[in-house]
Amino acid sequence: xxxxxxxxxxxxxxxxxxxxxxxxxxxxxxxxxxxxxxxxxxxxxxxxxxxxxxxxxxxxxxxxxxxxxxxxxxxxxxxxxxxxxxxxxxxxxxxxxxxxxxxxxxxxxxxxxxxxxxxxxxxxxxxxxxxxxxxxxxxxxxxxxxxxxxxxxxxxxxxxxxxxxxxxxxxxxxxxxxxxxxxxxxxxxxxxxxxxxxxxxxxxxxxxxxxxxxxxxxxxxxxxxxxxxxxxxxxxxxxxxxxxxxxxxxxxxxxxxxxxxxxxxxxxxxxxxxxxxxxxxxxxxxxxxxxxxxxxxxxxxxxxxxxxxxxxxxxxxxxxxxxxxxxxxxxxx
Numbered sequence: 001x002x003x004x005x006x007x008x009x010x011x012x013x014x015x016x017x018x019x020x021x022x023x024x025x026x027x028x029x030x031x032x033x034x035x036x037x038x039x040x041x042x043x044x045x046x047x048x049x050x051x052x053x054x055x056x057x058x059x060x061x062x063x064x065x066x067x068x069x070x071x072x073x074x075x076x077x078x079x080x081x082x083x084x085x086x087x088x089x090x091x092x093x094x095x096x097x098x099x100x101x102x103x104x105x106x107x108x109x110x111x112x113x114x115x116x117x118x119x120x121x122x123x124x125x126x127x128x129x130x131x132x133x134x135x136x137x138x139x140x141x142x143x144x145x146x147x148x149x150x151x152x153x154x155x156x157x158x159x160x161x162x163x164x165x166x167x168x169x170x171x172x173x174x175x176x177x178x179x180x181x182x183x184x185x186x187x188x189x190x191x192x193x194x195x196x197x198x199x200x201x202x203x204x205x206x207x208x209x210x211x212x213x214x215x216x217x218x219x220x221x222x223x224x225x226x227x228x229x230x231x232x233x234x235x236x237x238x239x240x241x242x243x244x245x246x247x248x249x250x251x252x253x254x255x256x257x258x259x260x261x262x263x264x265x266x267x268x269x270x271x272x273x274x275x276x277x278x279x280x281x282x283x284x285x286x287x288x289x290x291x292x293x294x295x296x297x298x299x300x301x302x303x304x305x306x307x308x309x310x311x312x313x314x315x316x317x318x319x320x321x322x323x324x325x326x327x328x329x330x331x332x333x
Contacts, residue, residue: 004277007262009193010216013170015092015124017257018277019064021222021266027072036268037065037080061086062277066222066264068096068128069113078117088120094264096128096174097159099314100141103132103150106158114167122168126196127155129175131316143315152180153187160190172196174222177322178211185215196220199261201231201252201293203302203331207324209259224256224263225249226303236293246280247272254280255290294331302329 006014020040022033029036040062063086067077074095081091095113102109114122130152136142146152152173162168174196176184185191195212199205199221209219231237232248241251249265249272256263257279267273282290294300307329311318318325326332 004279005257007218007260009170009218010191011170011193013123013193015218015262016064017262018062018253018279019066019092019094019262019264020062020273021264022065022067022073022077023071023222023266024073027070029071029073030076032268033073033076034080036266037062037077038083039268039270040065040273041080041084041086062273063090064092064094064264066094066220067117068126069098069102069109070096070100070128074113074116075118078119081117081119091119092123093117093119094124094126095122096126097155099129099131100133101135103127103152103155106155107162110162110168121166124170124172124193125159125162125168126172126174126194127152127159129314130173130180130321131314133315146316146320152176153184156184156188156192160188163190170194172217172220174220175321177324178208179322181211181215181217181322191215192217194218194220194262196222196264198223198302198304199256200224200226200303201234201237201255201290202226202299204291204294209261213260218260218262220262220264221256222264223304224261224265225252227305228303230303231293234293236289236296240282240286240289243286244280244282246278247275250275250278250280251282252290255282255287258282258287300331300333304329 004016004018007017008014042061065077067074097109131143133141133143159171170193172192172194176195195217197205199219212219225231231252237248237251241248244251253263253276265276306313311327324331
């Protein structure tokens with residue numbers, strides 16, 4: 001059993017490889033979010049021995065939290081962190097620029113997130129999606145096309161300016177395919193530190209991971225356990241978990257961390273919170289077994305629900321996003 005390793009970004013900053021994802025399935029969450037983060041920050045294993053307890057406290061509590069303006073719960077996440085009494089420099093805090101209507105107001109939206117979190121500074125600020133929207137006639141929402149201003153390149157240039165303020169340490173992107181990164185990087189003064197994407201054994205994103213590795217960009221996996229029972233009830237995952245005397249979730253998260261992927265699973269269950277932090281070592285054979293899950297018939301796919309029948313996600317086609325998918329998020333053979 002290993003502790004939670006930290007990974008180093010291309011700017012030298014370090015991040016815990018396991019964090020608490022704060023998307024609650026719908027925007028908001030109120031006190032549920034506060035309670036979840038409060039539990040995550042506290043010890044998950046209690047010992048009657050005080051010295052042992054203090055050691056376990058430092059090992060068991062989450063020190064990495066991943067939220068976003070679009071999650072509408074930054075205030076609750078920040079309050080839980082402040083109320084914990086844990087020194088700010090022991091917490092890693094990520095939030096994100098909203099997709100809807102605000103790519104032309106990067107500074108303004110960053111300052112709003114900083115105010116809501118009220119945690120001195122932000123460790124990592126991400127462009128949540130490359131696409132954005134604007135208000136059309138009669139208040140309708142219109143998705144801007146890739147060549148319409150503000151483009152994601154223009155938005156990134158505004159994000160680069162934030163680093164000089166000292167209010168954010170690191171910046172990155174989210175949901176960028178290889179195509180978009182190839183368009184962005186030639187215009188970047190700062191290379192994104194991370195690309196946060198859906199990534200798990202059904203969607204290992206090998207081409208994108210290889211590209212990012214060559215460019216010095218770490219992958220962060222949102223929904224690293226997928227959604228629903230697909231992975232957690234998979235017989236291959238359960239077999240490897242049995243060999244490791246670990247839970248299926250623990251096994252999948254450990255697989256990702258062993259590949260150098262940052263993971264931000266979400267759980268409100270205290271037992272699962274603690275288990276998710278306990279990274280186990282997979283053998284080479286076990287890694288290959290998990291690596292092969294997406295090769296099984298019907299398994300190479302996204303497990304999320306934002307895919308539309310017209311092969312779009314939030315108004316952009318898979319081609320525009322640089323995602324190699326067909327209808328429903330299926331990856332073609």
